[in-house]
Amino acid sequence: MAGADGDDSLYPIAVLIDELRNEDVQLRLNSIKKLSTIALALGVERTRTELLPFLTDTIYDEDEVLLALAEQLGNFTMLVGGPEYVHCLLPPLESLATVEETVVRDKAVESLRKISHEHSPVDLEVHFEPLTLVMPTLRQAAEDKSWRVRYMVADKFSELQKAVGPEITKNDLVPAFQNLLKDCEAEVRAAAANKVKEFCENLPEDSRETIIMTHILPCVKELVSDTNQHVKSALASVIMGLSTILGKDNTIEHLLPLFLAQLKDECPEVRLNIISNLDCVNEVIGIRQLSQSLLPAIVELAEDAKWRVRLAIIEYMPLLAGQLGVEFFDEKLNSLCMAWLVDHVYAIREAATCNLTKLVEKFGAEWAQNTIVPKVLGMANDPNYLHRMTTLFCINALSEACGQEITTKHMLPVVLKMSNDQVANVRFNVAKSLQKIGPVLDSNSLQTEVKPVLEKLAADQDIDVKYFAQEAISVLALA
Known part of the structure; x- marks a missing residue:
C-alpha cells in the first residue's frame, strides 16, 4: 500500500492524520491504541521527528482518546531510541498533564513518573526538572483570558502558596493574588476574597x-x-480572622472601620457573616469596640423582611450573648428575643424557643427567672391562641434548664390554668406540656396537681385532647 503521492515512507503518518481527524471517536481511539505499531513502522528517528511533534500539536480530543494517548506514551521509551532520547516524550506528556479532565492529567503524570526513571541524571536536570518550574505556567494562568482559569487559580491559591514556599510567595504570589483580588470578573474576586485570611496566615x-x-x-x-x-x-x-494575625493596634486602626462598614452593608449575608465571626475580634480587642454599630445591624437583621435572614440571626444570638455579656444583652437584645416568639412564621417562633433554652444555659436559671420566665408566662393571656401555644412550647424547652423549683413554682400553675382554654389545640398542648415537664416535678406535685388536670382532659370532648391526656397519664405512670 502507498500514500496518495506514491511515497511508502509517508503512509503511516498520513493515515494517522486522516484517522485522528475522523468524526468517529472510536476510530480515533483505535488509532491511538495502535501508536506503538505505527512507531515501529516509522522507526525511532521518524517517531521522534514526525510522530511526536504531530501528537504534541494535535492534543485536542475526547477525554477517552487523550487518556489512551497518555497511557501509550508511558511505554514509548524504546520506540524513540531508548533512554538517550526519552526526553522527546516530555512535550506531549506535559501538554496532556494540563488538560481539563482529571483522569487524563493523572495518567499523564503517571507516565511522566514512569519515564523519569529512564532519564540519565544529566537529562533529568536538563529536560525533566524544568517541568517542576511551575511559576511561568502559574503566572500565565493567573492572567488567562478565560475567567474560569483565573477562578481556579484563585480557588486553589492556598495550596499553590504552600507548594512553592515563602520566597516565591513573596516575589511572585503576592502580586498575583493582588491581581486576582482586583479581577474584572466578580466570580474570580469572590474566590480570591474567600482566601484572604488563609493566604495571610x-x-x-x-x-x-x-x-x-x-x-x-x-x-x-x-x-x-x-x-x-x-x-x-x-x-x-x-475578614474578621485578620484581626488575630495583625494584632490589637492594627485591628483598631485599620480593620475596625472595615468591620463597621460591613455591619452597615445593604446585603444581609454580609452583615450576618460579620456577626457570625465576632469571636475573632473579641479575642483581640473586645466586643465593646463594635457595640455601637453592632446593635443597629442586629436590629435590622432581626426585623428583615426575609424570614430566613431573621432565622439566621436567631441562631447566632447565643454566640452574641456570650460575647456581649448579660448586662448588654438584657439592655439591648432581650426584647428582640421575646419579639421573635410572636413572629408570624412558625419556624421563627420555634427557633426563638430553642434560643431561649441556650440563653438560660449560658446565663443561668436565676437570670431566666428574673428576665425570661415572666415574659414567657405573660403570653399565656394573649388573645392569639398561637401565642398562647408558644408559651407552652417555651415551658417545654425551659423546664429542664430552669430546674424543679422554678418549673414547679412559676411554670406549672400557668400550664394547669391553660387546661381550661377554649381552643382544643391549646388544651392538647397542655397535656403534652405536662408530659414533658412531669419528670422535672416532684412526686407530690404530680399526684396532687398534674394528675387531676390530666384526668379532666382525658374526658374532654375533643378526641385529640383525650388522646394526648391519656398518653401523658400513661407515660407519667399516673393511672
Whole structure:
C-alpha cells in the first residue's frame, strides 16, 4: 500500500492524520491504541521527528482518546531510541498533564513518573526538572483570558502558596493574588476574597505584617465596597480572622472601620457573616469596640423582611450573648428575643424557643427567672391562641434548664390554668406540656396537681385532647 503521492515512507503518518481527524471517536481511539505499531513502522528517528511533534500539536480530543494517548506514551521509551532520547516524550506528556479532565492529567503524570526513571541524571536536570518550574505556567494562568482559569487559580491559591514556599510567595504570589483580588470578573474576586485570611496566615512570619499592610489590605478595602454582593459576602466570612494575625493596634486602626462598614452593608449575608465571626475580634480587642454599630445591624437583621435572614440571626444570638455579656444583652437584645416568639412564621417562633433554652444555659436559671420566665408566662393571656401555644412550647424547652423549683413554682400553675382554654389545640398542648415537664416535678406535685388536670382532659370532648391526656397519664405512670 502507498500514500496518495506514491511515497511508502509517508503512509503511516498520513493515515494517522486522516484517522485522528475522523468524526468517529472510536476510530480515533483505535488509532491511538495502535501508536506503538505505527512507531515501529516509522522507526525511532521518524517517531521522534514526525510522530511526536504531530501528537504534541494535535492534543485536542475526547477525554477517552487523550487518556489512551497518555497511557501509550508511558511505554514509548524504546520506540524513540531508548533512554538517550526519552526526553522527546516530555512535550506531549506535559501538554496532556494540563488538560481539563482529571483522569487524563493523572495518567499523564503517571507516565511522566514512569519515564523519569529512564532519564540519565544529566537529562533529568536538563529536560525533566524544568517541568517542576511551575511559576511561568502559574503566572500565565493567573492572567488567562478565560475567567474560569483565573477562578481556579484563585480557588486553589492556598495550596499553590504552600507548594512553592515563602520566597516565591513573596516575589511572585503576592502580586498575583493582588491581581486576582482586583479581577474584572466578580466570580474570580469572590474566590480570591474567600482566601484572604488563609493566604495571610501562610505568609512568611518575618514579613507577614508588612506584606498584608502594604499589598493586601488596600485591595481588601476596595472589596468592602465591591459592587457585587457575593464578593462582599465572601470577604465578610473571612475578614474578621485578620484581626488575630495583625494584632490589637492594627485591628483598631485599620480593620475596625472595615468591620463597621460591613455591619452597615445593604446585603444581609454580609452583615450576618460579620456577626457570625465576632469571636475573632473579641479575642483581640473586645466586643465593646463594635457595640455601637453592632446593635443597629442586629436590629435590622432581626426585623428583615426575609424570614430566613431573621432565622439566621436567631441562631447566632447565643454566640452574641456570650460575647456581649448579660448586662448588654438584657439592655439591648432581650426584647428582640421575646419579639421573635410572636413572629408570624412558625419556624421563627420555634427557633426563638430553642434560643431561649441556650440563653438560660449560658446565663443561668436565676437570670431566666428574673428576665425570661415572666415574659414567657405573660403570653399565656394573649388573645392569639398561637401565642398562647408558644408559651407552652417555651415551658417545654425551659423546664429542664430552669430546674424543679422554678418549673414547679412559676411554670406549672400557668400550664394547669391553660387546661381550661377554649381552643382544643391549646388544651392538647397542655397535656403534652405536662408530659414533658412531669419528670422535672416532684412526686407530690404530680399526684396532687398534674394528675387531676390530666384526668379532666382525658374526658374532654375533643378526641385529640383525650388522646394526648391519656398518653401523658400513661407515660407519667399516673393511672
